[in-house]
Amino acid sequence: MTTQEATAYAPEQPARLRWAQHTPEVYKAMVRLDAAARRGLDPKLLELVKIRASQLNHCAFCLDMHTKDALAAGESVERIVQLGAWEESKHFYTEKELAALELTEAVTVLTDGFVRDEVYEHAAKHFEEPELAQLIAAITVINAWNRFGVTCRMAPGHYEAGQHR
Numbered sequence: 001m002t003t004q005e006a007t008a009y010a011p012e013q014p015a016r017l018r019w020a021q022h023t024p025e026v027y028k029a030m031v032r033l034d035a036a037a038r039r040g041l042d043p044k045l046l047e048l049v050k051i052r053a054s055q056l057n058h059c060a061f062c063l064d065m066h067t068k069d070a071l072a073a074g075e076s077v078e079r080i081v082q083l084g085a086w087e088e089s090k091h092f093y094t095e096k097e098l099a100a101l102e103l104t105e106a107v108t109v110l111t112d113g114f115v116r117d118e119v120y121e122h123a124a125k126h127f128e129e130p131e132l133a134q135l136i137a138a139i140t141v142i143n144a145w146n147r148f149g150v151t152c153r154m155a156p157g158h159y160e161a162g163q164h165r
Contacts, residue, residue: 017152037137043073050142053108057146064156072161096126107139
């Protein structure tokens, strides 16, 4: 076995479906919805939320995109890496960011069928109502994007920071 064979990566799987090409009006509406949902939110906080939701939803395409966008926005590698274990790494984040991450998990997972009052109230302590509404919208939108990415098995690795803004 050659050195090249020993270090060869698995082949990239093609996307199952290029959904945006088949539903351009839906794609355009999602882009507009995404732009509306991000208004007024701190770009770093927004990317942390998008990365965490994408981790929970196992969306490799969105993880690639939002990690690159977070780095471009000035986020640290360390804080991005710790997102997968944020509950054990709280000292890397502000109280406001922790409230946003907790809300992100509650809205994304919904295993109890609702967002617990304590989670909502914790977020409401750190965000004024208009900003909280924007945050909930942003969490909802990234979850929708994740579902397109996972279902259609969109391939990560080709996105360049800021490409879809």
